[in-house]
Amino acid sequence: MADFCDLLVFTDLDGTLIDHDTYDFSPAFPALSALKNMSAGLVLASSKTAPEISDLRQKLGVEEWPAIVENGAGLLTPFVQQSPDASQYETVRRVLESLPKDLRSLFLGFGDLSVAQVAQLTGLSHAGAARAKERSFSEPGQWSGTAEQRDAFLAALAQQGVTAQQGGRFLTLSLGTNKVDQMRNLIETYRPRHTIALGDAPNDIAMLEFADLGIVVANPAREPLAPLETENTGGIIRTKKPGPTGWNLAVLEAIDRLART
Numbered sequence: 001m002a003d004f005c006d007l008l009v010f011t012d013l014d015g016t017l018i019d020h021d022t023y024d025f026s027p028a029f030p031a032l033s034a035l036k037n038m039s040a041g042l043v044l045a046s047s048k049t050a051p052e053i054s055d056l057r058q059k060l061g062v063e064e065w066p067a068i069v070e071n072g073a074g075l076l077t078p079f080v081q082q083s084p085d086a087s088q089y090e091t092v093r094r095v096l097e098s099l100p101k102d103l104r105s106l107f108l109g110f111g112d113l114s115v116a117q118v119a120q121l122t123g124l125s126h127a128g129a130a131r132a133k134e135r136s137f138s139e140p141g142q143w144s145g146t147a148e149q150r151d152a153f154l155a156a157l158a159q160q161g162v163t164a165q166q167g168g169r170f171l172t173l174s175l176g177t178n179k180v181d182q183m184r185n186l187i188e189t190y191r192p193r194h195t196i197a198l199g200d201a202p203n204d205i206a207m208l209e210f211a212d213l214g215i216v217v218a219n220p221a222r223e224p225l226a227p228l229e230t231e232n233t234g235g236i237i238r239t240k241k242p243g244p245t246g247w248n249l250a251v252l253e254a255i256d257r258l259a260r261t
């Protein structure tokens with residue numbers, strides 16, 4: 001599916017390319033056009049579902065690039081709006097239903113909830129919640145048991161090949177791949193000369209460390225990330241400005257530096 005490209009950029013969305021509170025990304029327009037002008041690739045990588053990401057991918061004008069969806073549990077190919085196959089999600093749900101009742105009842109997944117309940121839980125609009133429920137790879141949910149019950153729950157899932165990632169709000173169950181696994185595959189496919197990754201949260205760290213240049217985008221709404229592995233050697237930098245404003249400046253500077261090498 002790929003052409004070779006010089007620069008491939010991987011970016012988280014919420015709190016990184018998109019403002020944490022207003023969902024605005026217009027401050028990043030200058031850097032987005034600069035990337036387009038040099039035919040660099042832009043891969044969106046988020047916990048969002050395919051229908052949620054494809055909408056944004058279109059608005060950002062990067063439909064010709066794949067996107068990493070559901071926190072890396074799946075990949076959305078260029079120019080399509082929905083993953084054609086939800087069998088991984090069905091497997092996760094089937095495993096969940098096979099657990100002993102006392103453990104199963106402590107996890108409330110999106111698949112257990114109505115659109116209105118997901119809207120209430122996430123703060124999304126009704127339409128947004130409907131898109132968030134259209135899952136193909138992974139199941140986010142709320143955990144309500146003790147730490148001990150959680151261990152038993154995770155062990156029972158692991159026996160059947162289901163793993164869990166703890167995010168800010170939800171415990172997300174999937175068959176195991178994460179953002180950096182998908183990033184690795186895409187690098188193998190596109191073979192870019194340079195890679196940049198941008199993110200603001202713990203689930204972006206592996207991606208930030210794997211890229212030639214990782215950019216931690218400031219997010220005043222959360223605890224700053226602890227110092228990362230390659231931060232001392234210049235492999236990782238941090239923006240001072242938050243969200244799309246920080247994203248814009250850091251990407252323009254990085255492009256500038258690449259042009260001079």
Ligand SMILES: [Mg+2]
Nearest residue numbers: 012014015201
């Ligand atoms: Mg984020």
